[in-house]
Amino acid sequence: MSFATVDPTTGRTLRTFTPHTPDEVEQRLRRAEETFRTFRHTSLADRTGWMRRAAELLEGEADAYGRIMTQEMGKPLEAARAEARKCATACHYYAENAARFLADEPVDTAPDKSFVRYQPLGPVLAIMPWNFPFWQVVRFAAPALMAGNVGLLKHAHNVPQCALALEELFLRAGFPQGVFQSLLVDVAGVRRLIEDARIRAVTLTGSEGAGRDVGQRSGQQLKKVVLELGGSDPFVVLPSADLDKAVETAVKARLINNGQSCIAAKRFIVTEPIYEEFERRFVERMRRAVVGDPLDAKTEVGPLAMESIRDGLHAQVERSVAAGAKLLLGGLKPSGPGFWYPPTVLAQPPPGSPAYTEEMFGPVAVLFRAKDARDALHLANDSPYGLGSSVWTRDEAEQQLFIDGLEAGTVAVNGMVASDPRLPFGGVKASGHGRELARHGLLEFLNIKTVRLSDPSGPAPAPTQAQANE
Secondary structure: OOEEEEOOOOOOEEEEEOOOOHHHHHHHHHHHHHHHHHHOOOOHHHHHHHHHHHHHHHHHOHHHHHHHHHHHHOOOHHHHHHHHHHHHHHHHHHHHHHHHHHOOEEEEEOOEEEEEEEEEOOEEEEEOOOOOOOHHHHHHHHHHHHOOOEEEEEOOOOOHHHHHHHHHHHHHOOOOOOOEEEOOOOHHHHHHHHHOOOOOEEEEEOOHHHHHHHHHHHHHOOOEEEEEOOOOEEEEEOOOOOHHHHHHHHHHHHHHHHHOOOOOEEEEEEEHHHHHHHHHHHHHHHHHOOEOOOOOOOOOEOOOOOHHHHHHHHHHHHHHHHHOOEEEEOOOOOOOOOOOOOOEEEEOOOOOOHHHHOOOOOOEEEEEEEOOHHHHHHHHHOOOEEOOOEEEOOOHHHHHHHHHHOOOOOOEEOOOOOOOOOOOEOOEEOOEEOOEOHHHHHHOOEEEEEEEEOOOOOOOOOOOHHHHOO
C-alpha cells in the first residue's frame, strides 16, 4: 500500500511517503507502552493545559490545517477550516470537563464505603478514515488522552500529511513524546497491531466491511472496540414541515463534505401530499449547486477523494437505474482529470437495488414517496444502517412517533444531523456500536473500577441471598 497525497482535482500525485518498517512500528509500540506507565500518572492540570494548547493551535492555524485537508481529500476549504475549529471545540470541551467526568463516584453500600474509580486502559489503536481527517481523529484523541491513555493512529493511506500534522500538533501542544503517534502501515500491519498485547483497545471509523473485520479480530483478542461505521441516513418530510427550510437543509445535508459523510442525509422520504413539490424544489436546488475548485469560496461541491470512490459511486448509480430507479438529475461521470461527480438525484429505487439498500458515499440523493407518516417510518427503518436520522414536522405527535420509532443513534427534529462534543455519537445495526463524544466517549477507554472498603475491626456483614448466589 502506498501512502501519498494525490490531488483529487487533477489526479496528480503531489507527495509520497515511505511506510513505517516493522522495526519502526515496534519502536513506536514500545515507546507507547513505556510512555503510558508515566503519562497515566500525570496530573489532570498538566493534561488540561496541554489540551487547551492543542485547541489554541487548531484555532490559530485553522487555515494551514484546512489547506492540508483540502489538498489531500478535496473538501471545500472553508469546510476544512471549520473542521479544524470544530476540533478545537472538542479539545476545549474535554479540557474543561475531564476532571468532573473522571472524579470518583461514591456509592452508598453501608456499612461499607464504596466508590467507582475511572482509570485509563493503556495504548489505544485508532483506525481512522479520510473524509474528516482531523475531526475523526480528535474526537477519539481528546477524551482518550485526557483520561490518561496514549494513542496510536493508523490513518487512511491518502491523508498521510494529515496524520503527521496531528502527531506534530499534540507534541507542539506539550504532550510528552509517545503520547500520540501516527503509524503509516498497511492492512496487514493493522491486523498485527490488533493482535499485539500492548494494544489495550481499538476504535475504528470506517466501512461496514472494515468494522466486521476489526470487530472480529478485536473480539478474538478480548479487546474493547468502538465501531462507528457507515450510514444511509433518512431525511423524512411530512406535510406540516416548513418546506422552504426543509428543502434547503436537505440539499446542504446531502452535499456536505462533497457528499462523503457517514451522517449526510442520503434517503429523502416524503409523504404524498407534498412529494411532487418537494421533488421539484429539491432537484432544482441540486441542479444549482456550484461544483468547482475546493479552494474557491463559492464552491459547494468539490471532487471526490479518490478515483475508486468516484467509480464505485457511479457503478451504484448505473446499477440502480438499470434496476428501475428514475434518474432525475446528473448520473454522468465526467471525462478528464480529477475525481469529479455531479450532484445526482434518483427516485423510487426498487427494493434490493444499490440505491435502496447501500450507502451512497458522494453527492447522490435518493427520493422515496411515502403514503403517510407510518409508511415513512417503515421506509426510514428499512435499511441495514442506523446512524443518524432527521424528521421534519410541526406536529408533536408525529415528532414523538419518530423520536421513539427511528432505529438510529441520533434523531434530529426539524434540523440537520451533526456531531457535537457535548452529545454522545454512534449508531445501531450495521452502523456499529459504542459511543464517541460527551462523557460516553470518555468512558469507552476506561477501566471502570469498583472499590469497596470494609471496616476491618467491625463484624463481617452476612451476604445477602443475591450476593451468595454470585
